[in-house]
Amino acid sequence: xxxxxxxxxxxxxxxxxxxxxxxxxxxxxxxxxxxxxxxxxxxxxxxxxxxxxxxxxxxxxxxxxxxxxxxxxxxxxxxxxxxxxxxxxxxxxxxxxxxxxxxxxxxxxxxxxxxxxxxxxxxxxxxxxxxxxxxxxxxxxxxxxxxxxxxxxxxxxxxxxxxxxxxxxxxxxxxxxxxxxxxxxxxxxxxxxxxxxxxxxxxxxxxxxxxxxxxxxxxxxxxxxxxxxxxxxxxxxxxxxxxxxxxxxxxxxxxxxxxxxxxxxxxxxxxxxxxxxxxxxx
Numbered sequence: 272x273x274x275x276x277x278x279x280x281x282x283x284x285x286x287x288x289x290x291x292x293x294x295x296x297x298x299x300x301x302x303x304x305x306x307x308x309x310x311x312x313x314x315x316x317x318x319x320x321x322x323x324x325x326x327x328x329x330x331x332x333x334x335x336x337x338x339x340x341x342x343x344x345x346x347x348x349x350x351x352x353x354x355x356x357x358x359x360x361x362x363x364x365x366x367x368x369x370x371x372x373x374x375x376x377x378x379x380x381x382x383x384x385x386x387x388x389x390x391x392x393x394x395x396x397x398x399x400x401x402x403x404x405x406x407x408x409x410x411x412x413x414x415x416x417x418x419x420x421x422x423x424x425x426x427x428x429x430x431x432x433x434x435x436x437x438x439x440x441x442x443x444x445x446x447x448x449x450x451x452x453x454x455x456x457x458x459x460x461x462x463x464x465x466x467x468x469x470x471x472x473x474x475x476x477x478x479x480x481x482x483x484x485x486x487x488x489x490x491x492x493x494x495x496x497x498x499x500x501x502x503x504x505x506x507x508x509x510x511x512x513x514x515x516x517x518x519x520x521x522x523x524x525x526x527x528x529x530x531x532x533x534x535x536x537x538x539x540x541x542x543x544x545x546x547x548x549x550x551x552x553x
Contacts, residue, residue, distance in 0.1 A: 289315060293323055294332070294342075303339035331386045331408035343384050355381065355390050358484060361520045365513045366393045366492065373506060375496035376401045378479075382420040382489045385433040387411050390490075401495050402472055412451050413440045415477035416493040419465035421451075422458035423481050423489050429455065443469045463514075464507055468500045476503050480514035484521050492517070 296312040297304060309324065310317050324340055327333040333340045362379050370377045370393040379391040386408040394401065403409065411417025412433060421429055430448065437446050445451050458465045463481045471477060479493035492514055494506055 289313075289319060289323060290327070293320065293327070297333075297340075297342050303336055303341040305339040309340070329407070331383050331388050343386075358490060358517075358521065359390050362391065362492065362517045365517055366391055369393070369492075369494060369509070369513060370395060373494060373496075375494040375498070375506075376403075378403065378416055378493045378495065380416050380420070380491055380493075382411060382417070382491075383408065385411050387414060387417040387420070397496070400497065401475060409471070410434070410438045410440070412437060413444045413467070414471040414493070415465040415467040415479035415495075416491050418451075418454060418458055418467065419463055419479040419481045419491045419493070420489045422455040422463060422465065423483070426452060426455075440471055441469055441473050443467075445470065462511070464511060466500065466504070471495075476500050478503050478507050478510055480507075480511045482514040482518040482521075484518075 292313040296309050310320050328335045332343055334343050366377045376394040376397050378389055380387045380389045388408045389403055389405050392405050411421050439446055465479045467477045474497050475495055476498055477493050477495040479491050481491040494510055
């Protein structure tokens with residue numbers, strides 16, 4: 272039975288409750304629902320349902336097809352919505368430090384189906400340089416962050432979640448499944464370290480490393496900027512170290528993670544990068 276909320280009381284219902292009502296109305300992952308069906312099942316006003324459906328589609332949680340909306344394909348169980356607040360909280364200091372030390376844009380993301388969903392972005396004045404936003408999503412095969420996370424999956428699962436027709440963001444974007452598998456094999460040989468050189472956006476390069484949460488969800492972090500690849504590669508060990516540090520903190524109790532002090536980048540990355548002017552390596 273679907274829980275309903277009267278339209279007159281909509282203003283008293285929190286956004287979280289409305290989102291939960293709408294997501295829970297999709298009781299069959301492969302079955303699409305039209306707007307009027309979601310309205311009937313939730314009891315929410317049509318205008319609110321339409322607005323939230325568009326936002327959920329924009330965040331990559333729903334697909335919009337000619338016959339209605341349906342849950343987006345995902346390697347995660349479809350029976351639950353994941354709370355990423357602890358992941359974001361644990362990673363926050365490390366992301367800030369990476370940005371402060373490098374001046375590059377730092378992303379934290381998770382894998383949702385064949386897409387990257389961005390949980391956090393630390394960019395400072397360079398925010399507009401990189402066309403991403405928190406809660407936005409981009410095709411995973413087109414970025415270092417996405418490829419780092421895809422490489423954590425077995426090949427058959429990659430086949431199941433990437434789209435049949437690859438979306439090319441630039442001329443350098445991977446355009447077919449065979450090439451993607453070759454790239455993922457190289458990433459696995461580097462213990463998860465991934466790069467992209469103008470695959471996501473013209474003029475931008477990225478380096479990324481994966482991490483797993485205690486419940487097995489795949490996440491990752493990346494550095495992105497308008498820098499030559501050979502110079503961006505200098506930061507790779509620190510990106511890997513930061514990803515391991517975040518994963519270790521997630522495996523601790525919240526109090527132990529908070530007591531662990533400065534992020535792993537403080538002692539090494541800061542001393543290395545702060546001995547250089549930004550122009551010397553960027």
